[in-house]
Amino acid sequence: MSDQQYRVILAKLGLDGHDRGIKVVARILRDAGMEVIYLGLRQTTASIIAAAEEEDADAIGLSMHNAGHLTLGPKMMEAISDAGLKIPLIIGGIVPDEDIAELEKIGIAAILGPGASAEEVAATVRDAISARD
Amino acid sequence: MRLDPYKGVRVGAEENPSLEPRELWKLEYDKARLREVPFETMSGVPVDPVYGSEPYPGQYPFTRGLYPSMYRSRLWTMRMFAGFGTAEDTNLRFKELLRNGGTGLSTAFDMPTLMGRDSDSEWSLGEVGRAGVAIDTLSDMEDLFADIDLSTVSTSMTINGPAATILAMYIAVAEQNGVTPNQLAGTIQNDILKEYQAQKEYIYPPRPSMRIITDMVKYTTAEMPKWHPISISGYHIREAGSTAAQELAFTLANGFAYVEAAIAAGQNVDEFGRRLSFFFNSHSDFFEEIGKFRAARRIWARWMKDRYGATDERAMMCRFHTQTAGVSLTAQQPENNIARVGIQALAAALGGTQSLHTDSFDEALALPTEDAARIALRTQQIVAHETGVTNVADPLGGAPYVEWMTDEMERQAEEIFAHLDDLGSGSILEGTFAGIENGYFVGEIADAAYRFEREVNSGQRIIVGVNEFTEGDRPEDRNLLRIGAETEEYQLKRLQNVKTDRNNEQVDKALAAITETASDSTQNLMPVIIDAVKTYATEEEIANAMEKVFGTYVERAIV
Numbered sequence: 001m002s003d004q005q006y007r008v009i010l011a012k013l014g015l016d017g018h019d020r021g022i023k024v025v026a027r028i029l030r031d032a033g034m035e036v037i038y039l040g041l042r043q044t045t046a047s048i049i050a051a052a053e054e055e056d057a058d059a060i061g062l063s064m065h066n067a068g069h070l071t072l073g074p075k076m077m078e079a080i081s082d083a084g085l086k087i088p089l090i091i092g093g094i095v096p097d098e099d100i101a102e103l104e105k106i107g108i109a110a111i112l113g114p115g116a117s118a119e120e121v122a123a124t125v126r127d128a129i130s131a132r133d
Numbered sequence: 134m135r136l137d138p139y140k141g142v143r144v145g146a147e148e149n150p151s152l153e154p155r156e157l158w159k160l161e162y163d164k165a166r167l168r169e170v171p172f173e174t175m176s177g178v179p180v181d182p183v184y185g186s187e188p189y190p191g192q193y194p195f196t197r198g199l200y201p202s203m204y205r206s207r208l209w210t211m212r213m214f215a216g217f218g219t220a221e222d223t224n225l226r227f228k229e230l231l232r233n234g235g236t237g238l239s240t241a242f243d244m245p246t247l248m249g250r251d252s253d254s255e256w257s258l259g260e261v262g263r264a265g266v267a268i269d270t271l272s273d274m275e276d277l278f279a280d281i282d283l284s285t286v287s288t289s290m291t292i293n294g295p296a297a298t299i300l301a302m303y304i305a306v307a308e309q310n311g312v313t314p315n316q317l318a319g320t321i322q323n324d325i326l327k328e329y330q331a332q333k334e335y336i337y338p339p340r341p342s343m344r345i346i347t348d349m350v351k352y353t354t355a356e357m358p359k360w361h362p363i364s365i366s367g368y369h370i371r372e373a374g375s376t377a378a379q380e381l382a383f384t385l386a387n388g389f390a391y392v393e394a395a396i397a398a399g400q401n402v403d404e405f406g407r408r409l410s411f412f413f414n415s416h417s418d419f420f421e422e423i424g425k426f427r428a429a430r431r432i433w434a435r436w437m438k439d440r441y442g443a444t445d446e447r448a449m450m451c452r453f454h455t456q457t458a459g460v461s462l463t464a465q466q467p468e469n470n471i472a473r474v475g476i477q478a479l480a481a482a483l484g485g486t487q488s489l490h491t492d493s494f495d496e497a498l499a500l501p502t503e504d505a506a507r508i509a510l511r512t513q514q515i516v517a518h519e520t521g522v523t524n525v526a527d528p529l530g531g532a533p534y535v536e537w538m539t540d541e542m543e544r545q546a547e548e549i550f551a552h553l554d555d556l557g558s559g560s561i562l563e564g565t566f567a568g569i570e571n572g573y574f575v576g577e578i579a580d581a582a583y584r585f586e587r588e589v590n591s592g593q594r595i596i597v598g599v600n601e602f603t604e605g606d607r608p609e610d611r612n613l614l615r616i617g618a619e620t621e622e623y624q625l626k627r628l629q630n631v632k633t634d635r636n637n638e639q640v641d642k643a644l645a646a647i648t649e650t651a652s653d654s655t656q657n658l659m660p661v662i663i664d665a666v667k668t669y670a671t672e673e674e675i676a677n678a679m680e681k682v683f684g685t686y687v688e689r690a691i692v
Contacts, residue, residue, distance in 0.1 A: 015244040015256055017333030020374050020460075023579045024586045026692040040690030041333055066244055067499065067616065071259025094464075096499060097608050114464040114497055115599045118590045 006129055009057045011039040011048050013064070013072050018093075022063035025092060025112075025121055032122035045079035052080075057087060058129045059109075064093040073103050088128040092116075158189035158201055165202035172205060172524045180524050185531035190485075194434035196427050196539065197527035198485040199450045204523035209481075210488035211513055212289060212454065216241030216266035217500050218620045219627070220276035223266040227281060229503065233510060237319075239289040239490065240277070241265035242299075247334045249295040249676035252624045262620040264500065269628045270669045274302040275309070284312045288319035289364070289454070294336040296323040297345050298675045301663040320361040320410055320454075323349060326387040326565055327366050330574035331373035333688065336676055339566055341683035344654055346391065347398045352659035354405050361410040363391055364454065370574075371414035372460045374582020377425045378542055380414060382549035383574060385432055386561055389550075392441050393562040402441050406448025415477040415484070416458040422477070423529060424538030426484025429453065432543055455481040456490040462497040466598035466606045470494035471508060478513045482522050483529055489513055499613040572691045579692065628671070635669040643668045644678040651682040 010026055012019060019041060026036045037055050039048065052060055062076060069091060076089055088109035095103070100111050109128035112121060149157060162182055173179045182205055183190055183197070191201035200206065213235050215226045227238050243265040245257035251269045252261045261267050268274060278288075283306070292299050300321050304314050325342040328335040335342065346363065353362040367384030375383065388409065395405050413429065415422050433451035437443040457477035462470045471494045478491050491509040493501030501509070517523055529535045550561070556573070557564025568574050588594035595601045643665035650656045658679075665675055 014258075015248045015250065015260055017244075019333060020372070020579075020582050023692050024374075024583055027583050028586075030692075036692070038690050038692050041688055066260055067263040068259035071618075075258075094498065096613055097611075115596075117600075118586070 006034040006058045006126070007037065007055055008034050008059045008061055008125060009037050009039065009048060009052050009055060010061045010063070011043040011051075012041045013043050013045065013048065013062050013076060014066070014068060015042065016064060016066040016068065017041055018063070018065035021065070021092060022061075025061065025063070028118045028121050029125060031118070032126075034122075034125070045076055048076070049079050049083045049085070052085060052087065053083065059088045059090060059125055061090045061092060061125065064091055064095070067094070069093070069095050069103065070099060073108055074106055077106050077108060086132060088132055090125060090128055092121075154187035154189055154192060158183070158187075158192060161191055161201040165200070165206045167202060167205050168207070174521060174524075182524075183526045183530075184528070190526040193438070193446060193449065195430040195450060197530045199430065199452060199487070201526075203485065203526035204482075204517075205526070208517050208523060209486050209513075210237045210287070211235055211510060211517075212237040212239045212488045212490055213506060213510055214239040214241050214289075214291065214456070214490045215506065216243075217264075217614070218262045218266065218616055219624055220266055220268065220273040221279075222262075222620075224277055224279055224281070226503070226506075227277075230506075230510070231281070231286070233507065234514070235510060237287045237289065237488065238281070240291060242290075242292050243267045246299075246672065247292055247294065249298075249336045249672055251671045251673040252621070252628050254673060259621075261624050263616050267620075267624045268299065268302070269624070269671050269673075270631045271302050271305055271666045272627070272631045272669060274299075274306050278303075278306055282312075283307045283310065284316045286318075287359075288317075290319070290321045293322055293325050293328050293332070294334055294342075295672055295676055296321050297349055297658060297662050298666060298672050300349065301659065301666045304663055305666050314356045314360075315358055317357055318359040320364045321349075322364045322366060322412070324363055324366045324387065324412075326390060326569070327369055327383070329569040329686070329688070330370060330383060330387075331375075331578060332369040335686045337680065337683035338686045339569055341651075341679075342686075343394050343562075345658060345679075347394050347400075348657045348659055350391075350395050350400060350405050350408075351398065351657055354400065354408065361408050362405075364410050364412045365391065366412040368412050368414045368456055370578065371416065371458065373578045374460075374585065375578045376581050377416065377418070377421045378545035379549070379577060379581060381425050381429055381432075381542055382546035384411065384413070385429065385436070385546065386550055386553050386565060388433065389436060389440075389561040390565040392437070393560060396441065397562075402437070402443045403445035403448045406437055406441075406443050407445060407450070409452075410487075411451055411453035413453050413455050413486075414458050415455045415481040415486075417461050417473060417477060419476060419480050420534060420538050421542075422480040423484045423535060424542045426453070426455075426481070426486065427527075427530075427535070427539040428542035428546065430485070431539070432546055452487050454488040454490070455484070455486040457481070457492045459492050459496055462492060462494070463596060463599050464497040465603065467494050467498060467611070469598050470497070471512065474509060475512050475516070478516050479520070479522065482516050483527075485527060495611070495613065498611065500616070502612060502614045504612075572689065575688075575691050631669050632671075639668040640665070640670045640674070643670055644674055647675060647678040648681050651679045 092112040190198035365388040367380040371380040434449040437449040493505035553564035
């Protein structure tokens with residue numbers, strides 16, 4: 001599968017309004033040849049799942065800057081699995097190192113922190129998708 | 134480019150027509166009470182209070198500072214932003230900051246509070262008390278300010294969408310302690326326009342939000358002479374990715390929009406104008422920041438006088454708070470951030486800020502630990518007490534590069550004002566609404582943010598420790614503040630207790646009064662909101678009572 005066919009849903013889950021990072025990521029993935037569907041702010045797990053199904057997405061990317069990742073990460077994983085979707089979830093934002101293992105343990109495909117380069121961002125998403133193919 | 138440097142000097146040219154600007158400045162300077170410290174260099178050389186040419190500090194258009202004696206009379210207020218966990222946790226942090234020489238309080242609220250949601254809302258799951266303090270009812274506010282004399286501290290509260298409710302709670306807590314509204318000093322951010330542009334913590338659509346703000350301006354102008362009802366904030370615009378000139382222009386344009394709305398509501402520009410204050414970012418490009426601060430004062434003074442007809446000089450003064458740039462902090466080698474913050478704090482001091490928050494070095498990783506917050510406060514104390522920059526007002530004024538940068542910032546800002554004026558057919562207020570609706574602001578900010586990231590990514594722009602000089606990061610040594618799940622559980626229990634103990638009949642009546650007042654724009658919302666918080670109605674109940682009339686704002690997703 002080439003990048004051209006990859007469709008990625010990006011969203012902000014919950015109340016967190018920090019959207020600088022996710023908008024930059026949207027453009028990075030677009031420039032890397034992927035199709036990006038940015039849902040915007042204040043999304044719920046239900047609205048994200050609905051969009052992923054509707055768009056036949058290959059991956060979901062969430063941005064989290066409010067230290068809610070240990071609550072919202074598992075909640076999103078549960079929603080993906082309840083919907084029977086087999087697509088990777090990637091989280092970007094502020095996630096302390098010691099939480100990364102915990103998030104990976106519940107099946108979150110990758111965590112992108114501050115300072116990740118454009119190449120790393122695109123490669124991480126691409127690898128996460130091809131690992132499920 | 135200097136307009137009318139003589140006009141409107143408060144002890145005015147009219148009274149002393151024969152005096153030169155320097156003599157007028159001297160007259161004012163001599164009246165000022167000075168701090169009792171020697172104004173000399175470390176080596177013992179006495180220095181003048183100001184050097185260079187007019188306009189002198191305290192003279193229109195205030196490019197060189199708002200006051201004739203600047204920091205010789207009073208240092209900037211060292212106002213450290215704090216808030217996490219429960220109200221009791223934050224209260225302890227407040228007292229610690231006051232004991233350490235902090236001179237003003239500044240409150241960070243958690244995301245549910247900022248969005249008008251209670252801790253028990255399904256939206257709040259995982260966010261209660263994490264990025265700030267959780268406030269649901271007056272009971273939380275009572276604990277937040279317990280044992281702090283509200284008649285003597287000045288308090289800044291960073292909240293926008295539900296600002297009226299939080300201000301009402303502050304008034305009610307003060308009243309319980311025998312402090313009347315006219316004794317309360319402080320600022321509530323209450324700058325909703327930049328929420329649609331950058332920070333995204335809105336509840337209602339722009340127009341009804343402006344109605345609430347206009348009501349608050351009216352109320353505080355009448356009842357709270359020491360209160361600043363809006364802090365017009367560029368900080369978040371910059372954090373979202375704008376350039377320095379965009380931060381300057383969007384912020385001042387938002388200020389013009391509030392002025393136009395208040396004038397349209399029949400308010401006197403001289404009365405409310407002197408109660409507006411601003412909030413800027415101090416980023417790492419040293420001279421660009423200093424030029425931005427100087428230009429902000431000059432532009433605001435000119436527009437208030439020439440376009441909005443202010444005659445009181447205090448209504449032309451751009452008073453501002455500054456915070457160092459959170460977005461400049463790196464997660465890699467976080468100790469380096471102490472140096473960044475020091476340089477940014479120095480720029481703010483040289484730019485003539487009235488108050489300053491310095492960021493903690495660990496903020497790219499988590500909320501600051503107490504140790505990191507103390508180092509941040511110490512950093513600005515070093516700038517204030519050890520560097521000597523406070524001896525002389527506007528010490529860089531007259532330097533060719535600094536004057537050019539100030540002019541350049543003003544020129545770029547004027548181009549943006551012209552665009553907004555055009556969009557609004559001669560109204561900056563309408564131009565701002567139009568720019569929110571058509572995605573102008575968010576688009577410009579996203580473009581600038583992306584350009585910056587590309588420069589970092591290509592290595593064209595060096596960020597020390599991130600894309601160059603990367604050896605020496607020690608992630609294993611980090612000591613981060615963690616907020617456990619117990620905060621959320623504890624807060625939920627507290628809220629449940631308040632709901633059980635209150636008189637629900639009174640609550641319902643108070644909420645109905647809010648809905649009724651919301652649908653009648655000739656009435657002021659503040660008194661009914663104050664009544665409602667006293668019944669221990671929750672923040673979300675009050676927000677919903679207005680939402681019934683005002684509706685909800687949903688942003689179009691623009692990348």
